[in-house]
Amino acid sequence: DDPQGWVRITKVDADNPERKLDGAVFEIADNKDFANAVALPATVDGVTTSPALLAGHWWIRETKAPDGYVLDSTVKEVDVKLNETAGVEFSNTKDEGAIRVLKLDKQTKKTLAGVTFQLLGRDPADPAFSRSDILGTQVTGDDGVALFAGLKSGTVCWVRETAGPDGYRIDTADVRKVTVELGKTIELVFENDGLGRIQITKIDKLTKHKLDGAVFEIADNKDFAGAVALPATKDGVTTSDALVAGHWWVREI
Numbered sequence: 001d002d003p004q005g006w007v008r009i010t011k012v013d014a015d016n017p018e019r020k021l022d023g024a025v026f027e028i029a030d031n032k033d034f035a036n037a038v039a040l041p042a043t044v045d046g047v048t049t050s051p052a053l054l055a056g057h058w059w060i061r062e063t064k065a066p067d068g069y070v071l072d073s074t075v076k077e078v079d080v081k082l083n084e085t086a087g088v089e090f091s092n093t094k095d096e097g098a099i100r101v102l103k104l105d106k107q108t109k110k111t112l113a114g115v116t117f118q119l120l121g122r123d124p125a126d127p128a129f130s131r132s133d134i135l136g137t138q139v140t141g142d143d144g145v146a147l148f149a150g151l152k153s154g155t156v157c158w159v160r161e162t163a164g165p166d167g168y169r170i171d172t173a174d175v176r177k178v179t180v181e182l183g184k185t186i187e188l189v190f191e192n193d194g195l196g197r198i199q200i201t202k203i204d205k206l207t208k209h210k211l212d213g214a215v216f217e218i219a220d221n222k223d224f225a226g227a228v229a230l231p232a233t234k235d236g237v238t239t240s241d242a243l244v245a246g247h248w249w250v251r252e253i
Contacts, residue, residue, distance in 0.1 A: 020046020025064035106191040111144025116163040153182035210236020
């Protein structure tokens with residue numbers, strides 16, 4: 001009889017070699033062109049073994065990756081010896097990417113904790129959008145980072161802010177469209193305007209007594225375009241609603 005041996009292929013996770021992967025399919029041939037190649041059974045517990053092969057030089061390649069992993073295009077060569085089992089290991093990287101969101105104060109550039117972001121599978125402006133399109137939620141830590149990891153590469157998704165810390169304005173119109181890339185972490189930076197208020201006190205110029213019924217308006221420009229009227233003073237005081245941090249103009253009307 002012709003001398004024969006075997007090849008045992010082990011399939012592992014590239015980032016965690018202790019993790020054996022099922023469902024990988026290989027083919028083996030006695031030529032580098034893989035003419036008349038023999039398909040091997042899919043890996044079980046990370047292993048598949050060839051039928052008896054003629055002793056000599058053989059080529060092996062993966063034809064189907066385990067679910068959730070990228071096909072390993074490497075071609076490996078092995079020498080089969082009489083009555084021996086040659087071992088070959090292949091590894092796969094996960095078919096994944098990630099999105100890293102960084103949240104900053106727009107004025108100071110300090111990181112902001114406690115800001116909630118959603119990962120969406122559909123543009124929220126789409127009339128068909130529903131709660132089922134919310135793929136995940138993350139909250140920024142002290143470093144201002146919210147991480148969406150383990151995302152399938154090629155996935156098209158949207159990221160939006162839904163809740164922020166007190167004293168900051170949420171920009172609901174700032175929705176980012178992202179395509180997840182294999183093995184990459186896409187960086188998104190969101191910035192929030194801080195909020196403050198203006199309190200106006202109205203007094204008699206001579207007596208310094210506080211005056212009720214005075215009305216003021218405020219605007220973010222000196223021409224008072226789009227000005228907002230404040231409630232009339234009571235006990236000599238009126239206070240604006242929360243305003244975006246910045247320069248404002250005030251006048252009595």
